[in-house]
Amino acid sequence: MQADRLSGGGLVDRSAPLPFSFDGEVYEGFEGDTLASALLANGVRLMGRSFKYHRPRGPLSAGPEEPNALVTVGGGAKADPNVRATVQELYAGLSAASQNRVGSLRFDLMAVNDLLHRFLGAGFYYKTFMWPAAFWEKLYEPLIRRAAGLGALSGQPDPDEYxxxxxxxxxxxxxxxxxxxxxxxxxxxxxxxxxxxxxxxxxxxxxxxxxxxxxxxxxxxxxxxxxxxxxxxxxxxxxxxxxxxxxxxxxxxxxxxxxxxxxxxxxxxxxxxxxxxxxxxxxxxxxxxIERPIAFGNNDRPGIMLAGAVRSYVNRYAVLPGRRAVVFTACDDGWRTARDLRAAGAEVTVVDARPGAGRDEGFRTIRGGAVVDTAGRLRVSHVTLRHPGGTEDSASADLVAVSGGWSxxxxxxxxxxxxxxxxxxxxxxxxxxxxxxxxxxxxxxxxxxxxxxxxxxxxxxxxxxxGVSPAEAPEAEDGAAGVSPFWRVKGAKRAFLDQQNDVTVKDVELAHREGFRAAEHMKRYTTLGMATDQGKTANIPALGIMAELTGRTIPETGTTTFRPPWTPVPIAAFAGRHKGKHFHATRLTPSHDWAKENGADFVETGLWLRAQWFRRGAEKGWRDSVDREVVETRGGAGFCDVTTLGKIDVKGRDSGAFLDRLYRNTFSTLPVGRCRYGLMLREDGIVFDDGTAARLGEHHFLVTTTTAKAVQVFRHMEFARACLWPEMEVSLVSVTEQWAQYSLAGPKAREVLARIVEPGFDLSNEVFPYMACGAATLRGGVPARLFRLSFSGELAYEIAVPARYGHGLAEALAAAGAVPYGVEALGVMRVEKGHPAGNELDGRTTAADLGLAALGAKKSTGFIGREMERREGLQAADRPALVGLRPVDPSAKLLAGAHLLEPGAAPKTETSLGWVSSVAFSPSLGSSIGLAFLKGGMARTGERLRMWDGLRGADVAVEVVSPVFIDPEGAQLRG
Amino acid sequence: MADFPILPRPVLPPDLYPQGAGLTLPGVRFAEGPARGLVHLARPSAAGLPGPGHWAERDGFALIALAPGQWLVEGPEAGIEAASAARFGGFVTEVTDGYVPFRLSGPLAPAVLARLSSLDYGDDFFPVGAAARTPMMQIGVVIRRLSDDDGPAFALETPRSTARDFARDVRTAMISAASRE
Incomplete structure (x- = not known):
C-alpha cells in the first residue's frame, strides 16, 4: 500500500503499477516514479547509512545532486553500487539494497561510530594511529576502509555491454x-x-x-x-x-x-x-x-529534504513526504514549498531566517527564526525552533523542507x-x-x-x-526571488555540510584553526566535496562558512575547480566495445585458418596473430615443436608465413635516389631483378629498422620492413616524401595487405618450389641466384613474385602471391613437401645465423654496434642519420658491439637480459661489460646460444666471461664466439 | 593440370560464415560488396579528378580521393592495373586483394556509422559523392556515399587483415542501433 501517495495529480501513471524490492521487502510504485519517490510513497524514509558515522539517511534531493540515498541495484556480477535512488527510474522487478552497514539498515552495528564522533573529526587519521608505524598499512588502514565507505563492486567481470x-x-x-x-x-x-x-x-x-x-x-x-x-x-x-x-x-x-x-x-x-x-x-x-541546504543541528535525519525536492515529490510524483512539515528557508522559494505542501494536505510551519520576510499566508510563521536541532531515531520526529528573541521550543515534525537559496x-x-x-x-x-x-x-x-x-x-x-529569431516565450511567473546568504545556524550540535562525506561545520572550523583555509586545502583536509556527488549541495555553504571564519568575502575565499565529469561515468562506458579480446583490432594473415587447422599456437605481434609453432601429435611442449621445425627445415624444407612484414611499393623516377636518402646503404645502383639488405637510421643516428629492397623495375622498388616497425617506417617515408623532398618524383603505397608472403627455406627449398611454379621457370643458381627477384607464375596461373632471400641461412626463397591465394599457397607448399614453421623456429634460425632482429634493434644500437659499419661506408651521398651517427658518443671504441655466446658447459642455459661480467668481477653497474640480447636453444648445435652486446665486441672472441642474472639467479660461464653460428661462409644460402 | 592447385579463398569464407558476413535488420543492411578491381593511383596525368573528400565515376571507374594527389580507383577486376594506367596515367599499384569491399545501406545506416566513426554522415555533410578515409573502431576504412537505396547507402573498403573484426564491429553496431527502434 502506497500510504503516502496522493490520490491525484503528478506525472506518475497509476494504471501502471510496478512491483519492486528494497532490502528484500516488496513494494509497489508507478510508472514515472524514481526509486526514491516510490519508497517515499510507501512510507520508507530510511534509505542508507552515512559514510563515516553510519548515521541513518534518507534522500536530501530529488535529482542527480543526491548525496545520501545511494543504493546497490541488482545482484551478482550485475550489481551496480552507489546508484542514486533519486535518479534511478523504477521498473517492474527492480531489486535494490542499502549499503555501508553491518546488520540491517535499521540496526547497523557500525552506528557505534557515531558515538565516537569526537575522535573521528576531519583528518583524525593524520593524528592518530601513529604508533606503531608498521600497523598502519596492515591494520589501521584496512580497518578504517572497512568501517567507512559507499557501495562495493561485485568483484566480477562486468557482463554488460557499453x-x-x-x-x-x-x-x-x-x-x-x-x-x-x-x-x-x-x-x-x-x-x-x-x-x-x-x-x-x-x-x-x-x-x-x-x-x-x-x-x-x-x-x-x-x-x-x-x-x-x-x-x-x-x-x-x-x-x-x-x-x-x-x-x-x-x-x-x-x-x-x-x-x-x-x-x-x-x-x-x-x-x-x-x-x-x-x-x-x-x-x-x-x-x-542546485538548491542549497542550511546547516543546523542534526540536519541529516531522514525526512529533512531540500524544499525544491519536496515540491518535486509532491507535484511530480504525487507523494506527500510528511504531514507535519516545517519549512526552513532563507529565500522566497521556500514559501512555494509551504503552499504546495498545504495544498497537498500537510500542516505547515514556516521558519524564515529573514526577519520580516514573506506575507501572512495563514501558516504558523516564525520570521527571523531558525531550526536549531532535530530529534528522531530513524526519521525526524521533532524540531527545536529558535524564535527571534532567542527563545526555543520544540515542535512535532515528520518533514523539514530546507532552502538556503540556489546555486x-x-x-x-x-x-x-x-x-x-x-x-x-x-x-x-x-x-x-x-x-x-x-x-x-x-x-x-x-x-x-x-x-x-x-x-x-x-x-x-x-x-x-x-543568428535566428527567438521563439516567443509564453506567459509565466516573473516574481523576484529574494534570498539572503544564510549558511548555518550556530549551535553546539553537529551540523552537516557534506552529507555524503559526513563533513560538519565543526570540521570546517577545525580546518580553519589548523590553517587549511584555501578552498582546495579545506576540501582535501575535510574531504568535503569529494566522492560521487562531488559536493554539489555542500560546496557553496562550506565556502560561505569558511568566508565567515576568515573574515573574507566568498569570492576571496574562492571556489573549487570543477573538472569533468559532472556526474559519475563508469570506466566501462569510456572503454565501450574495446575490452577483452576486442581491446584492439586483430590482424589475421591469409593463412590464418590453414595454420589453425594445422595445429598452430598463435602469438600477438603488434596487432597481428602469427603462428608461433605447429604442434604435432606426440609433442609434449613448445620446445619439441620448435626443435622439430628447425631440424626439418635445415634437413629438408620448411615454410613460414612472413606476410606481416611491412611491404611498401616505391615508384617514380627518383625512387632510387629517394631510398638512398632514407637508408644507410645505396639502392640507386641496385640492378633490376636484384634485392639488397637495407639499414635505416633515425635522425639521431640510431638504427631505426632493417629490411630489404627489391628492384622490380627501373623506377619500381619493393621495400620490406620489420613487422613491428611497418607503420612507423611507412609514416617516416611518407613524411620524407611529402614534407622533406616534395620535389622528388616518388609514389609510396603500402601493399602489406595485398600480398601473402612465405619464406621457403632449407636444402630442398628449390625442389619444393619447382613443384609449384609453372613448368619452365628456371630456378637454377645461374638464372635465379641469391638475392635475385622477379615475377613468376605458379601452377594454375597464379601470379607471384619471387625473392631469393634468406633469414635462416638456408637456401631460401620468399614467395608472394595476391592475398586471396595465401591460404591456397600454404596448402600447396605443405603438399609439395615443406613443413610449416612458426616464428619461434624462425627466431632460432636467425639467432643461429646471427641476424639482428627487434632485440638487437632496440633503439640504442648503431650500425657499428651491430657489426654493420661497412654497410654504406663508401656512400658519397647523404642520408638521414648520417651526421648524428658521427657523434663522439656513438663512435666510442668501448661501445658494446654484437658478439655470439656459447655456454662453456653445453647443458647450461643462457638468458636474454643477463649481464656480462669478467670472471670474478662483482656484479654491479660499473663492472657490467654488456648484455645478452637474444638466446635460443640450437638443435643444430645441441646447446643454448646467444647474441650479446659486449664492450670490445668481436676483439674478445675466445674469451671466457660470466653471464650473470641476479633476478633469476643465473651465473653461467660463457665463451665469446662469432655471432654467425651456422654456415659462416654462406655456402648454404648461395647454394 | 596443377600438381598442387592454388585456389583463392575469400577472407570471409562460407565454411566460417555460412550465413554470410553480412546482416540484414529492419532499417539497415550490411553485405560484402561485389567483386571489383582496385588500384592506388598517384600523380595521374589525367586532369579533373575528384578532390579530397569526394569521389566520382569516370568511364566505368570510380575514383575516390584519398589525399592530395592520391586516389583509389575501382573498376572491373580483370586488368585493372593496366586499364587504370592507360586511362589516368601516373603511378598505379594494384591493391585489389588488400581491401575487402562492403556495402551498408538503409535509413539506419548513419546511426550505425555513428557507432563506428567520428565523422558526420548527415545529408548536408556527407552527401552522395562524398568520400573519406577514416578509422572505424580503430580499423582504417575508405567510405563513400552512393546513391540512396531505400535510405542512405555507403560503400566501404577495409583492409583485408582486419576485415573479420570490421564485419563483427559493423554487425554489433547494427544490432545496437536497431535495438533502439
Whole structure:
C-alpha cells in the first residue's frame, strides 16, 4: 500500500503499477516514479547509512545532486553500487539494497561510530594511529576502509555491454527546463540540427516539479507539449536519460546515455550505456540550479529534504513526504514549498531566517527564526525552533523542507578553464566571462531565477548563438526571488555540510584553526566535496562558512575547480566495445585458418596473430615443436608465413635516389631483378629498422620492413616524401595487405618450389641466384613474385602471391613437401645465423654496434642519420658491439637480459661489460646460444666471461664466439 | 593440370560464415560488396579528378580521393592495373586483394556509422559523392556515399587483415542501433 501517495495529480501513471524490492521487502510504485519517490510513497524514509558515522539517511534531493540515498541495484556480477535512488527510474522487478552497514539498515552495528564522533573529526587519521608505524598499512588502514565507505563492486567481470558513439549537431542544448526547451524550440523551428540532452527521463526540468502555470496551462503540460513539438521536428534529436558530463577541446561534449538501467529486460543487443561524443560548434547550457541546504543541528535525519525536492515529490510524483512539515528557508522559494505542501494536505510551519520576510499566508510563521536541532531515531520526529528573541521550543515534525537559496549548476562552464564570478544579489556564483568556445548559458544556470526569465533567456541565447529569431516565450511567473546568504545556524550540535562525506561545520572550523583555509586545502583536509556527488549541495555553504571564519568575502575565499565529469561515468562506458579480446583490432594473415587447422599456437605481434609453432601429435611442449621445425627445415624444407612484414611499393623516377636518402646503404645502383639488405637510421643516428629492397623495375622498388616497425617506417617515408623532398618524383603505397608472403627455406627449398611454379621457370643458381627477384607464375596461373632471400641461412626463397591465394599457397607448399614453421623456429634460425632482429634493434644500437659499419661506408651521398651517427658518443671504441655466446658447459642455459661480467668481477653497474640480447636453444648445435652486446665486441672472441642474472639467479660461464653460428661462409644460402 | 592447385579463398569464407558476413535488420543492411578491381593511383596525368573528400565515376571507374594527389580507383577486376594506367596515367599499384569491399545501406545506416566513426554522415555533410578515409573502431576504412537505396547507402573498403573484426564491429553496431527502434 502506497500510504503516502496522493490520490491525484503528478506525472506518475497509476494504471501502471510496478512491483519492486528494497532490502528484500516488496513494494509497489508507478510508472514515472524514481526509486526514491516510490519508497517515499510507501512510507520508507530510511534509505542508507552515512559514510563515516553510519548515521541513518534518507534522500536530501530529488535529482542527480543526491548525496545520501545511494543504493546497490541488482545482484551478482550485475550489481551496480552507489546508484542514486533519486535518479534511478523504477521498473517492474527492480531489486535494490542499502549499503555501508553491518546488520540491517535499521540496526547497523557500525552506528557505534557515531558515538565516537569526537575522535573521528576531519583528518583524525593524520593524528592518530601513529604508533606503531608498521600497523598502519596492515591494520589501521584496512580497518578504517572497512568501517567507512559507499557501495562495493561485485568483484566480477562486468557482463554488460557499453558503446561509444558520435553525434553531430548545430546546437547542443544541455538541460530541458524552461530555458532548454525554449532554446531547442528556437533552433528547431529555424531548421537547425538540434540535440536536446536531458539527464532525467522526462523533459521539462523544474517545470515538472512546480504547481504554477506557463502559457495559461500547468507548467508540466506546457513542457510536455513543447517536448512533443520538438519530437515531431525531424531536425531535432531528443536524448533523454543523457547526462552531458564534460566539455573537451574541439567543441566536443561527453554525454552518457543510460539505455537500459530503466528496463527490467532490455532488448538483446542494447548496450547498457552509450558514451556519446557530441560534436557541437554551439551549445546552450541550461542546466538549471542546485538548491542549497542550511546547516543546523542534526540536519541529516531522514525526512529533512531540500524544499525544491519536496515540491518535486509532491507535484511530480504525487507523494506527500510528511504531514507535519516545517519549512526552513532563507529565500522566497521556500514559501512555494509551504503552499504546495498545504495544498497537498500537510500542516505547515514556516521558519524564515529573514526577519520580516514573506506575507501572512495563514501558516504558523516564525520570521527571523531558525531550526536549531532535530530529534528522531530513524526519521525526524521533532524540531527545536529558535524564535527571534532567542527563545526555543520544540515542535512535532515528520518533514523539514530546507532552502538556503540556489546555486547555478555552472560546472560545465569551467571545464576548459573558466572561472565563475560571485553575484551578491543572488548570493551565488554565476558563469564568468570565459566560457568554452561556442557555449552560451541560459536560465537558472546563469542566475535567472524566474520562469519567465528562463523562458526568454533560453530563446534569446539560442537565437544569438545561431543568428535566428527567438521563439516567443509564453506567459509565466516573473516574481523576484529574494534570498539572503544564510549558511548555518550556530549551535553546539553537529551540523552537516557534506552529507555524503559526513563533513560538519565543526570540521570546517577545525580546518580553519589548523590553517587549511584555501578552498582546495579545506576540501582535501575535510574531504568535503569529494566522492560521487562531488559536493554539489555542500560546496557553496562550506565556502560561505569558511568566508565567515576568515573574515573574507566568498569570492576571496574562492571556489573549487570543477573538472569533468559532472556526474559519475563508469570506466566501462569510456572503454565501450574495446575490452577483452576486442581491446584492439586483430590482424589475421591469409593463412590464418590453414595454420589453425594445422595445429598452430598463435602469438600477438603488434596487432597481428602469427603462428608461433605447429604442434604435432606426440609433442609434449613448445620446445619439441620448435626443435622439430628447425631440424626439418635445415634437413629438408620448411615454410613460414612472413606476410606481416611491412611491404611498401616505391615508384617514380627518383625512387632510387629517394631510398638512398632514407637508408644507410645505396639502392640507386641496385640492378633490376636484384634485392639488397637495407639499414635505416633515425635522425639521431640510431638504427631505426632493417629490411630489404627489391628492384622490380627501373623506377619500381619493393621495400620490406620489420613487422613491428611497418607503420612507423611507412609514416617516416611518407613524411620524407611529402614534407622533406616534395620535389622528388616518388609514389609510396603500402601493399602489406595485398600480398601473402612465405619464406621457403632449407636444402630442398628449390625442389619444393619447382613443384609449384609453372613448368619452365628456371630456378637454377645461374638464372635465379641469391638475392635475385622477379615475377613468376605458379601452377594454375597464379601470379607471384619471387625473392631469393634468406633469414635462416638456408637456401631460401620468399614467395608472394595476391592475398586471396595465401591460404591456397600454404596448402600447396605443405603438399609439395615443406613443413610449416612458426616464428619461434624462425627466431632460432636467425639467432643461429646471427641476424639482428627487434632485440638487437632496440633503439640504442648503431650500425657499428651491430657489426654493420661497412654497410654504406663508401656512400658519397647523404642520408638521414648520417651526421648524428658521427657523434663522439656513438663512435666510442668501448661501445658494446654484437658478439655470439656459447655456454662453456653445453647443458647450461643462457638468458636474454643477463649481464656480462669478467670472471670474478662483482656484479654491479660499473663492472657490467654488456648484455645478452637474444638466446635460443640450437638443435643444430645441441646447446643454448646467444647474441650479446659486449664492450670490445668481436676483439674478445675466445674469451671466457660470466653471464650473470641476479633476478633469476643465473651465473653461467660463457665463451665469446662469432655471432654467425651456422654456415659462416654462406655456402648454404648461395647454394 | 596443377600438381598442387592454388585456389583463392575469400577472407570471409562460407565454411566460417555460412550465413554470410553480412546482416540484414529492419532499417539497415550490411553485405560484402561485389567483386571489383582496385588500384592506388598517384600523380595521374589525367586532369579533373575528384578532390579530397569526394569521389566520382569516370568511364566505368570510380575514383575516390584519398589525399592530395592520391586516389583509389575501382573498376572491373580483370586488368585493372593496366586499364587504370592507360586511362589516368601516373603511378598505379594494384591493391585489389588488400581491401575487402562492403556495402551498408538503409535509413539506419548513419546511426550505425555513428557507432563506428567520428565523422558526420548527415545529408548536408556527407552527401552522395562524398568520400573519406577514416578509422572505424580503430580499423582504417575508405567510405563513400552512393546513391540512396531505400535510405542512405555507403560503400566501404577495409583492409583485408582486419576485415573479420570490421564485419563483427559493423554487425554489433547494427544490432545496437536497431535495438533502439
Amino acid at each position: 558503446e561509444v558513439a558520435h553525434a553531430h549537431c548545430d546546437l547542443l542544448v544541455i538541460g530541458s527546463g524552461p530555458a532548454g526547451l525554449m532554446a531547442a524550440l528556437t533552433a528547431g523551428r529555424a531548421g537547425k540540427r538540434v540535440i536536446l540532452a536531458e539527464e532525467d527521463f522526462v523533459l521539462g526540468g523544474r517545470l515538472n516539479a512546480e504547481s504554477f502555470e506557463v502559457g495559461g496551462k500547468p507548467a508540466a503540460l506546457w513542457a510536455a507539449e513543447a517536448a512533443a513539438e520538438l519530437a515531431a521536428l525531424p531536425n531535432v534529436r531528443l536524448m533523454r536519460r543523457t547526462a552531458v558530463f564534460g566539455v573537451y577541446d574541439g567543441a566536443v561534449y561527453g554525454a552518457l546515455e543510460r539505455n537500459a538501467d530503466h528496463l527490467g529486460a532490455p532488448p538483446p543487443g542494447l548496450p547498457r550505456m552509450t558514451m556519446w561524443k557530441v560534436h557541437a560548434p554551439r551549445a546552450i547550457l541550461a542546466s538549471g540550479a 547555478p549548476a555552472l560546472h560545465l562552464t569551467c571545464h576548459l578553464g573558466g572561472k565563475p564570478v560571485w553575484r551578491e544579489d543572488i548570493a551565488a556564483f554565476v558563469p564568468g566571462a570565459t566560457l568554452p568556445p561556442g557555449m552560451h548559458v541560459a536560465g537558472a544556470a546563469r542566475g535567472d531565477y524566474t520562469t519567465l526569465a528562463c523562458l526568454r533567456g533560453g530563446a534569446a541565447e539560442a537565437a544569438s548563438a545561431l
